Amino acid sequence: MSEAKASATEASNSSRNAAPIISAVDIGKHFPVRAGGSTVALRGVTIDIPRDQFVTIVGPSGCGKSTLLKMLAGVITPTAGELMLNDKALERPSRAVGMVFQRPVLLPWRSVIQNVLFPIELLGWPTARYHDQANKLIELVGLTGFEQALPRELSGGMQQRVSICRALIYDPEVLLMDEPFGALDAITREDLSIELLRIWTERRKTVVFVTHSITEAVLLADRVVVMAPRPGRVVLDLPISLPRPRNLATESTPEFGQYVATVRDAIHRDRR
Amino acid sequence: MRHTLRLWVTEYGQPTAALAALIVVWEIACDLLNIPVWLLPSPLQIVIQTWQIRSILPLHIFATFAEVVGGFALAIAAGVPLAIIIVYSPPLRRVIYPLLLMVQSVPKVAVAPLLLLWVGYGLTSNIIVAATVAFFPIVINTATGLESVDPELIELTRSLDARRLEVFWRVRLPWALPYLFSSLKVAITLAVIGAVVAEFIGADKGLGYLILTSSGEMKTSLMFGVLLILSLLGILCFYAVSWAERLLCPWYMPLPSDPSGAASG
Numbered sequence: 001m002s003e004a005k006a007s008a009t010e011a012s013n014s015s016r017n018a019a020p021i022i023s024a025v026d027i028g029k030h031f032p033v034r035a036g037g038s039t040v041a042l043r044g045v046t047i048d049i050p051r052d053q054f055v056t057i058v059g060p061s062g063c064g065k066s067t068l069l070k071m072l073a074g075v076i077t078p079t080a081g082e083l084m085l086n087d088k089a090l091e092r093p094s095r096a097v098g099m100v101f102q103r104p105v106l107l108p109w110r111s112v113i114q115n116v117l118f119p120i121e122l123l124g125w126p127t128a129r130y131h132d133q134a135n136k137l138i139e140l141v142g143l144t145g146f147e148q149a150l151p152r153e154l155s156g157g158m159q160q161r162v163s164i165c166r167a168l169i170y171d172p173e174v175l176l177m178d179e180p181f182g183a184l185d186a187i188t189r190e191d192l193s194i195e196l197l198r199i200w201t202e203r204r205k206t207v208v209f210v211t212h213s214i215t216e217a218v219l220l221a222d223r224v225v226v227m228a229p230r231p232g233r234v235v236l237d238l239p240i241s242l243p244r245p246r247n248l249a250t251e252s253t254p255e256f257g258q259y260v261a262t263v264r265d266a267i268h269r270d271r272r
Numbered sequence: 273m274r275h276t277l278r279l280w281v282t283e284y285g286q287p288t289a290a291l292a293a294l295i296v297v298w299e300i301a302c303d304l305l306n307i308p309v310w311l312l313p314s315p316l317q318i319v320i321q322t323w324q325i326r327s328i329l330p331l332h333i334f335a336t337f338a339e340v341v342g343g344f345a346l347a348i349a350a351g352v353p354l355a356i357i358i359v360y361s362p363p364l365r366r367v368i369y370p371l372l373l374m375v376q377s378v379p380k381v382a383v384a385p386l387l388l389l390w391v392g393y394g395l396t397s398n399i400i401v402a403a404t405v406a407f408f409p410i411v412i413n414t415a416t417g418l419e420s421v422d423p424e425l426i427e428l429t430r431s432l433d434a435r436r437l438e439v440f441w442r443v444r445l446p447w448a449l450p451y452l453f454s455s456l457k458v459a460i461t462l463a464v465i466g467a468v469v470a471e472f473i474g475a476d477k478g479l480g481y482l483i484l485t486s487s488g489e490m491k492t493s494l495m496f497g498v499l500l501i502l503s504l505l506g507i508l509c510f511y512a513v514s515w516a517e518r519l520l521c522p523w524y525m526p527l528p529s530d531p532s533g534a535a536s537g
Contacts, residue, residue, distance in 0.1 A: 070427075074431065093430055093431045095433070099431050102424075107446070109446050109521070122429060122442065150523055152523065
């Protein structure tokens with residue numbers, strides 16, 4: 001753990017791990033449409049994601065970023081190209097990934113700790129053995145004391161923290177986050193961004209984080225991938241070498257401003 | 273303490289007083305206007321006449337109660353599996369839905385004689401009639417509930433490669449429970465209606481049967497008395513279902529309005 005902490009403090013887009021955990025070569029996805037023919041959701045996407053990298057994907061609606069994330073989750077399969085996870089073709093769901101959605105989607109009849117342990121039950125693993133781990137995660141996200149609370153007794157931000165714990169409980173190698181803070185108010189959103197960075201520092205994971213917010217994308221990432229719609233494709237792949245740990249003050253540095261400008265320019269260039 | 277007493281008085285005292293006033297007005301009007309007993313009996317006469325048949329009442333109450341509970345249980349036993357089939361099998365859904373609508377749109381009063389012909393006279397046929405009246409909302413609501421599970425939750429279970437049966441027990445069924453209960457509250461009152469309809473058509477006991485025979489003998493007071501008992505029975509059944517709902521889906525009940533209990537942050 002201490003080793004992970006140490007490495008988190010350095011600018012971490014160094015190539016510590018040569019072999020990428022996720023490797024996509026020229027992948028595409030088209031969906032058949034009712035009228036015949038098909039719509040292209042994604043075309044010619046090539047990305048290598050090294051282990052423990054924090055990648056944010058940013059782009060307007062319809063650019064295929066959610067489709068890409070679902071492919072990484074193994075929930076849908078690409079119709080073209082090659083997608084590998086840990087050097088194996090990613091064709092079906094794998095326990096190597098954990099998912100966090102825009103809304104917390106907790107089970108309303110279960111307490112916080114039962115919600116965190118839910119994946120363990122689904123996987124058919126002994127929940128008793130994961131109790132300590134669940135409590136540790138709940139402590140990590142600052143919800144100690146709320147273990148027995150029902151979701152409806154928590155605020156939106158607290159519920160989203162629970163859903164992050166739920167994604168981490170079975171210790172997946174990759175965390176996929178689909179606009180996880182998109183439904184929160186601006187202040188809670190900033191709090192949780194910083195919180196996520198702290199969690200990531202303590203529990204090193206490969207993170208693929210989809211967002212609409214350019215500043216959020218730059219603040220969190222080792223690397224920002226900009227996507228454009230019709231067809232969904234990658235238009236910019238930008239390493240972010242801002243020093244870590246980052247906080248809200250990072251946003252007022254000139255370097256941060258430059259990154260944001262570059263990303264914004266890439267998004268809008270495509271729209272003209 | 274005094275505060276809760278005042279709350280109690282507004283909650284229950286006022287309606288009770290209003291009801292009592294209505295009964296008094298009814299009693300006085302019957303006396304003053306000389307309304308014949310067979311047309312509109314006074315409340316006092318209703319009570320006296322009903323009291324006179326108290327020895328046979330339990331038999332009839334129990335008969336109707338058994339039909340209501342039996343019909344309700346049968347409606348659940350048929351309705352919930354049917355809803356599950358509808359949700360899980362699109363081909364069967366296409367077959368079942370039109371049939372379901374047909375069954376629902378046929379007036380049950382018209383089907384009851386047919387059932388009598390097939391199943392025969394008695395408790396079983398009355399239970400079936402009560403069930404056919406009650407089961408439609410159960411099927412529709414349960415199917416809606418099973419389908420209304422958050423798609424992202426289903427995606428989560430798929431990303432974990434969970435078995436469908438597991439997802440059904442741990443996610444879909446509990447998710448549909450509040451939907452099921454809201455339909456059960458409708459179904460239980462429909463089961464009462466169904467039981468009475470069945471007794472109108474063919475029975476030798478039950479509250480519906482009592483109403484029918486009282487009407488034949490122009491015992492209007494008894495008709496009123498039995499109607500009252502019937503509605504009390506219906507209310508009792510309804511509250512029993514509500515109580516079960518509160519017990520089984522506590523997460524769905526309104527939060528206590530105490531603001532200090534709410535979390536923030």
